Amino acid sequence: MKILLLARYAALGASSRVRFYQYLPFLRANGIHLDVAPLFDDDYLRALYAGNKPSLTSVARAYFSRLTALLRLAHYDLIWLETQLFPWLPARFENFLPRPYVADYDDAVFHRYDQHSSRVVRAVLGKSIDSVMRHARIVIAGNDYLAARARQARAVQVEILPSVVDGLRYQPAVAPPQGNFTLGWIGSPVTAPFLTLVKPALEEARKQAGVQITLVGGSLPGLEAVTVPWSESGEISAIQGFHVGIMPLPDAPFERGKCGYKLIQYMACGLPVIASPVGVNRQIIRHGETGFLAESHAEWLDAILTLKNSPALRQKMGRAGRLRFEAEYSLQVTAPRLLALLQQAAQI
CATH class of the missing domain: 3.40.50.2000 (Glycogen Phosphorylase B;)
Incomplete structure (x- = not known):
C-alpha cells in the first residue's frame, strides 16, 4: 500500500x-x-x-x-x-x-x-x-x-x-533529580502565555517555599524561572530534571480541543502532574492518583506545596502515571x- x-x-x-x-x-x-x-x-x-x-x-x-x-x-x-x-x-x-x-x-x-x-x-x-x-x-x-x-x-x-509518545524513548529518570524542588513546564513560545494563568501561584511558591521553576521551549516575562531551549534530542532529559510537570490551560473553545501532550510526556517520565481541568486533561489525569486538577489560585498553590512536601506522594503518583501511560498513551x-x-x- x-x-x-x-x-x-x-x-x-x-x-x-x-x-x-x-x-x-x-x-x-x-x-x-x-x-x-x-x-x-x-x-x-x-x-x-x-x-x-x-x-x-x-x-x-x-x-x-x-x-x-x-x-x-x-x-x-x-x-x-x-x-x-x-x-x-x-x-x-x-x-x-x-x-x-x-x-x-x-x-x-x-x-x-x-x-x-x-x-x-x-x-x-x-x-x-x-x-x-x-x-x-x-x-x-x-x-x-x-x-x-x-x-x-x-x-x-x-x-x-x-x-x-514512544514508551521506549521516554523513561523515568534512574534516580530523582537532585537539588531544589523543580516545577517544570515544556512547550513553545506560542503556548507559553498560558503560564500567565498560574503566574501568581508560581511566584508565591517560589518566594515562600523556594520552588524552582523551569521552562523548556518558552518563557514568560516577569516570571523568575530557569529557561531551557527546546530540542528534540534534549526534551526527555529536560523533563527528567523536573520533580513535577504542569499544564495550565484556559477554559476556552480552542483549548478544549487540545490533546494533553505535555501531560503524556510528563507521565511517561514518571512525574506527577498538575493541570487545569479543561478538556481532555480531565480524562488523562486521575485526580489524587496520578496528579492534581487545579483551577483556582489556592488549588494550584496547595497542589504545588503538597507535592513539594511529600517525596513519597510524588513517587507514588509518578508510578501510577507511568502505568497509565503504558496502558493507554504510548x-x-x-x-x-x-x-x-x-x-x-x-x-x-
Missing part, C-alpha cells in the same frame, strides 16, 4: 511530529510505502516562534508545493492528511480528490474560523473543516471534543486516537491501531 502523507509542518512542528512522523518507522516496517510532503518547512516555524510574521512569498511557495504534490496522487492508494489541504482557503480540493483520504486532528482548528472576529471569515470558512471531515473516509481525532465535531459534521467514520499501544485504520481506509 502506498500512502502520501500531507502533513502541515516539517519535523520542527510538534503536531506533525507527534501525530505522524513518529509512526513512520513502524508503518514502513509493516509494509507501508510512505512519501511525505509537508506544507510548511522548518524555516516557516522558526520565523513564527521568533515572533515574525511569515512572508507572503513563503506561504505562496508552500501552497504551490502542495499543489505540485497533488499532481502525484494517481501513484498512491491513500492520502493521510493533517487537518486540511490549504489553511485559510475554502475546502474545495478535498471534495474532489481522486484518492480516498484519512484526516487527522489534534487541535480544534475549526475554531480558528468559526470563532474568528471577522464576520466574513466566519461566513466563508466557518464550515470548511466540517466539509473536510465529511468527505474523509476516516476522521482520526485526538480526543472526544474533536470527535464530537466530526460526528456533528456527518463524517462517515470517526475514530479517537490520543496523542502519544506509541506501542496506538501504532498497531493506526496501521489497521489506514489499511481499512485504503480497502473500503
Whole structure:
C-alpha cells in the first residue's frame, strides 16, 4: 500500500511530529510505502516562534508545493492528511480528490474560523473543516471534543486516537533529580502565555517555599524561572530534571480541543502532574492518583506545596502515571491501531 502523507509542518512542528512522523518507522516496517510532503518547512516555524510574521512569498511557495504534490496522487492508494489541504482557503480540493483520504486532528482548528472576529471569515470558512471531515473516509481525532465535531459534521467514520509518545524513548529518570524542588513546564513560545494563568501561584511558591521553576521551549516575562531551549534530542532529559510537570490551560473553545501532550510526556517520565481541568486533561489525569486538577489560585498553590512536601506522594503518583501511560498513551499501544485504520481506509 502506498500512502502520501500531507502533513502541515516539517519535523520542527510538534503536531506533525507527534501525530505522524513518529509512526513512520513502524508503518514502513509493516509494509507501508510512505512519501511525505509537508506544507510548511522548518524555516516557516522558526520565523513564527521568533515572533515574525511569515512572508507572503513563503506561504505562496508552500501552497504551490502542495499543489505540485497533488499532481502525484494517481501513484498512491491513500492520502493521510493533517487537518486540511490549504489553511485559510475554502475546502474545495478535498471534495474532489481522486484518492480516498484519512484526516487527522489534534487541535480544534475549526475554531480558528468559526470563532474568528471577522464576520466574513466566519461566513466563508466557518464550515470548511466540517466539509473536510465529511468527505474523509476516516476522521482520526485526538480526543472526544474533536470527535464530537466530526460526528456533528456527518463524517462517515470517526475514530479517537490520543496523542502519544514512544514508551521506549521516554523513561523515568534512574534516580530523582537532585537539588531544589523543580516545577517544570515544556512547550513553545506560542503556548507559553498560558503560564500567565498560574503566574501568581508560581511566584508565591517560589518566594515562600523556594520552588524552582523551569521552562523548556518558552518563557514568560516577569516570571523568575530557569529557561531551557527546546530540542528534540534534549526534551526527555529536560523533563527528567523536573520533580513535577504542569499544564495550565484556559477554559476556552480552542483549548478544549487540545490533546494533553505535555501531560503524556510528563507521565511517561514518571512525574506527577498538575493541570487545569479543561478538556481532555480531565480524562488523562486521575485526580489524587496520578496528579492534581487545579483551577483556582489556592488549588494550584496547595497542589504545588503538597507535592513539594511529600517525596513519597510524588513517587507514588509518578508510578501510577507511568502505568497509565503504558496502558493507554504510548506509541506501542496506538501504532498497531493506526496501521489497521489506514489499511481499512485504503480497502473500503
